[in-house]
Amino acid sequence: MTNRLKNIKPIAQKVGDVKNSIFITVIALLGITLLLDIFVVEKIFNPLTYLYIVLGILFVRYGIPLLYTSRRLIQYYWQRASRNKLAVGGLAFILFLILLALIGPLFTADPTAVNFEEKNLPPPGFTLEESVYDLKTGQFITNRITGTTQHPLGTDDKGRDLLAMIISGARVSLQVGLFATGIAIALGTLIGVTAAYLGGKMDNVLMRFTDIMMTFPFFLLLVFIVFIFGPNLALIVIVIGLTGWTGTARLIRSETLSLRTREFIMASKALGASDGRIILSHLIPNVISLIIVIATLSIPGVILAEAALSFIGLGDPTVASWGMILKAGQQNLDTTWWVAVAPGIMLFLTVLAFNFLGDGLRDAFDPRSNV
Amino acid sequence: MKKTWLRDYIIKRLLLAIFIAWAVLTITFVLVRVGPTSPADKYLANLTARGQDAAQVVAAIEARYGVDIPIYEQYINYIVNLGRGDWGWSLSTSMPVMELIKTHWIYSFQLIFLSSILAALIGILIGIYSAVRQYSKTDYIATFFSFIGISIPNFWLGVMLILLFSVKLGLFKTYYDTGIPLFSLANLQQLILPVITLGTGMMAAYTRYTRSAMLDNLRKEFVRTARAKGLPERTVIGKHVFRNAILPLITIIMFDLGSIVFGGAYLTEIIFGIPGLGQISFNAIFADDYAVVVAVTVISAFLILMINLITDITYTYLDPRIRYD
Amino acid sequence: MEKLKILVLLSMIAILITGSCQVAQETKGVYISGTSAGDAETLNWILAADSASLGYVGHTLDSLATYDNEWNIQLRCAARDVEVSEDGLVYTVTIRDDLKWSDGSPVTAEDYVYTLKDLMFSDWLNYTYQSDWQEQVNDETVFVTPEVVNKTTFTITRQTVDPEFIYTVRNLTPYPKYIATKYEGDIDAFTQAPEFNNLTYTGNLGPYKFVEWIRNDKFVVERNPEYYLGKDISAPYFEQYIVKLFGTPATCHAALEAGDIAYAGIDPPHVAKFKAIERINVYTVPTTGYLLLAYNLRDNGWEGLKQKEVRQALSMAISKELLIEKVLFGFGEPAYSFIPKPSPWYVYIATAKYGVEPLLDEEKAKERLLETGYATQRADGSIEVADKEGKPLKLTLVTNSGNDIRENVGHLVKEELSAIGIEVELKFVPWATELRKYLMNKVPGTEQELGYNNGPRAVSEEPWDLMVMGFNTHPLSPSGQDVFYATQGGLNFWGYSNSRVDELFQRIKSEEALDEGVRKQLYAELSQLVAEEQPVNFLAFQLANAGFQKNVKGIEPGINMGYNYHLWYFE
């Protein structure tokens, strides 16, 4: 058995080198475009695309190999998770949403196409009485506007098709939700686990750092920075990511505190495993169920934070996120109610989907639960 | 039981809290002054309309705000005044900063406090119920109900509640009347809608964490022992299991108070016209009123530090295994 | 911008008091006025720069005189209207003799002169509107000279003639000298003076007395029994007057609909609904605010805009009626110059009514562009708009995000210009960014400080071509708009310069305009010239809608609807 391992080693080594070299060249390339972008007037990428590219590369370099090696584990967990019908439903909806966000815009009208002739169109089957004041007569000319199937969800006050806006909004809200939470959870978990595992001085330093970061009221800080440096989606994502991790850190730390004294940790320590290894392969998998609960809860929370920012006028104006549609709709709830209802429902379903999926995964990852 | 190490642990943490509060104060103090915006911005449009040249206007306003001298000098003056208990004068609301905070904090506090209680009570009950009856119909209904709160943005929910209950049904006044004395039934009555708006948002978090914490503990060995001791199911779940689930729960409750709530409270305050600290601090940001921004950040920072300390201390009582010596 | 629109509404309420004697009404009820604009900054009004502060203080302190809806003078603290000397240089003001401060001491001319000389003109206070009281004497900026004549009379002497200076004088409100001297010279002490921040000194100078001000919540004043105007008719008739602040327009409308507040301004989309509500009266009144599309005539704008014909062509492609119908829900009047219809100096523009039939025609617009070389004619006769090199024309339109009306105007302009082949890119930016990046300019390559009008060669940081803006014209002294349209105008950020326009502004402010007939003729010529020149595309003057509960009586709808608000009463 062992000799098979022996001759695999050199091959793995070679493959590793090749992978590393590709990875480094790609990063170098990206660096050059970034420099070019800053100094050359014509923008090659906007900041958010950089974020995608970097995350994309990291995923390819580390994500896929990790997934590949633990594919049996994933298959096992998926097999357990899929028993929970609602979790499957949740995942299906999220995949549908991602699909919608990626290719949806190709099939729908242009969400930015303004057409004042068709403004404030209700969804088919509903009518709206809109009246315009005639200066000369001082009277109101009211005309009944009835919904057309051409705009299944109706139009907003600028005549833009709501269905198209919801779909393009999905992309924005998902980006904010997934990326910001991703950054926050990763940071939170690492700091939380390391602090609890190492304990003593390190725990104190990390926790005091968390305290300092945590004492800035999250929303106040977010509004503050977005107000000063201007509302831009990439900035919002990064700020939420870099400030939203403190809660996760504390939660993970308290969970790991009780885990630390468990036998299997002592055992692996006794076997000479390095701290890093213990944290990565023993502690983190054990807090994964808590991480998933936190993730499924913070994704909706982040989407709502973006909606709240748009509500107080700090949303990225160039982007029609669900928050921006909600804000516009909320002002005329008594007349054009459907403008606010459409994003409201989508947000509700998205939150529900994330949480049911979270539940399914949480129970699947919980070794003791008899799924 | 007497915990000798606890006393000096608290003293250490208090000193640390003061240091951290000071760090937060310094960071905020510099951060506000580093941004491109300046207090003169909002004057610019009106004043130059009178033909005064912009540079002279900006210089005059910044002199009045006291931001024309170098940052470290401003910082020294600020700290010296702070030593004398003077938090400075809020130029955007023309009253002393501390008095501004003293008159407005109660409105935010009562909103957050009541909402937390509502959210905790209902959220935890639903969480326990759906954990004990996992994958049952009630589990899904309870989960569904708890998600309504977190998924609907409270500014949208707030307006809907006002339109429905205050305008259409006329059950409530459409805005929060500060004329009504704080500790009165009328005040409670007018807080119902805002508390529902803010509370439902927080409730989902309690439900999710209670359910997760309960599920973790429901299958533990001591539950079987408790049942073997012949204890009624109520006691087994309510006392033995919940007592163990409470540790992660306390963390989330304390954590919630710190961050998300502050944002949610601000929006709820805007919608229902509650003149709480939320509105004060955000208007101060938009008006570049540095004294108020720094004061609010530092005070809420110190509050959060105290909450964290209390959380850590309750840990040792909730779970005897945890010690910090 | 939001604040300017509110300035109009609130100033309507603030200008007050009528001379005609009214039958005494019963004093009852609390009048609550709702608004969703921002809270005031200070009650120490001499330091304030926002309209809300002036609005609050206006309830407790009257100016010398004000105007009703037909601009007839309504005397307030002044016993007689301000007298102007033959040569238009000396203004004599006589105040009433029964004005008292809170401690009973009489209000004298000394207080008024002190307020001018030792507060407004002082260098330690940095009074925000100093330029109102300054004049150019052989290119040196000098203050006018106020002097006390006797207890109730003082004069203000100018060295140059400004026929519209009288409007500024009538607006004067005094500070109590016996209190202000305590804080003289120390801006911080003056800013934090308890008397000025709690309006403890206002005596009988206003219909109401200050009670309390809870920030972001409400400003409460109560009836002033000793009010000098209200003595014989026991005005005002409201026990308390409260300004209630709302976080969003939606909640403010909800409060009006539920009957919790007596008054609220109604946004255009909701007016029809409130009209239908039986117990609410909605008055549609003209305002002095107008929407406009500014053209960047500086070097970093599209060079075509520098030509009058091109600007006229663009104006012919943008329909003012459509804009009023679609964006303002009908609450607007087409504008051709900056003088609002309610202004006494308004004159009907016969020709050059661009943007309205017959000067609203896509084909004519394209022809005009063809004449100026910004279009090519194809074989089949159709005209294709293009820039000098024949490439399709692409313009950038900027406005401030968060202002729905201006965003909608931007979208409409983009749609209509694309109909004649011009592609428009929309840029919505926060107000602060718009000020710094697009309005303010400086001569490139120099160490010049950013300013709004740094001369012909100055350019803004970011290039732009079109900008949707909103300005306000003071109906009695439209010449104040020279700050936008005169070559040296302080806010002429888009770089318009026309010697004829400068000359007309100069003459309006000169001696010859003392004769109102001459001034009206000058204004007429200025309006016609501006309509023709199209420095900006004047789009529309906005109408405001004020919603009152039915039981509020005594309201006279009009441009200065609030002038007699101390006579309003609950039925």
Added chain:
Amino acid sequence: MTETILRIRNLRTYFFTRRGTVKAVDGIDFDLLKSKCLCLVGESGCGKTVTALSILGLIDSPPGRIVGGEIYYNNLNLLECPPDQLRRIRGKEIAMVFQDAQSALNPVFTIGNQIVEQVKLHLGATTREAKEKALSLLEEVGIPTPEKVANYYPHQLSGGMRQRAMIAMSLSCDPQILIADEPTTAVDVTVKAQILDIFNQLKNTRQMSLLFITHDLGIVSEIGDRILVMYGGRVAEAATVSGLLNNPKHPYTASLIRCLPDITQVKDRLETIPGTVPSLIDPPGGCLFHPRCDKALAICREETPPPFIVAEGHTVFCHLYSHLER
């Protein structure tokens, strides 16, 4: 003849999982005599713990369920009595001691509190009386300074101490029957002897019947009166302890005894039984042990062996003894 306090007749407890129905306990009969100790012995997975839990009605359902048989306690069939009545019996008349006190005791309550709770519930004692009872119980199980220990939390005690506290708790309401589920497995050898002494001492002082579950034959000889060997959810052999140890009849019991390491002999390899424990989802036909039995006959593969009486009180389920009467 001493009187039986607990009679189990044809007890069947199944677990319905996705992979199939696990017949954990598939028809068990035995009697527990008053103030006697019956040992249930067998490899892990033979159903001895499930039997104990079935008696107290602590089977998690779903997925488990008691599908048949009767459990008579003083001629009251526990399977038919209402849940509330069963609950009152649990902890009062039939108590249980679990294997690992570390996880069986609630970590966030003191030892005293967890005992007092049970005493107050079942005996309606006041807190003060319950406290005294707890202290005397702790003393009875040999814990020094019971006043201090009562205020300790489980993690503050050593393995042995926790096990004693566990036993004290189970005795708090003077139960008629004490079920001990491998109480000595989780503790090291020296403590194991002390725990067994406690059980022996309890047997004498309290006339309490003891159902002792273990996989360690060594213990049985020290404490057990009768012994029941279980295999694959069924009884293989039942006899008095001395009778079985000296004269094991069932091949499985015999090989079990051979596996016992004998300190006196020097051997290089320990005896093992070839093959593995049968699957409980689709058990082999006939006698469950036949695949691993070196004396298996043809019949063993087809028919499940009925019980044969080989001596007084000694029955065996094995076709080798089919010549004897049933």
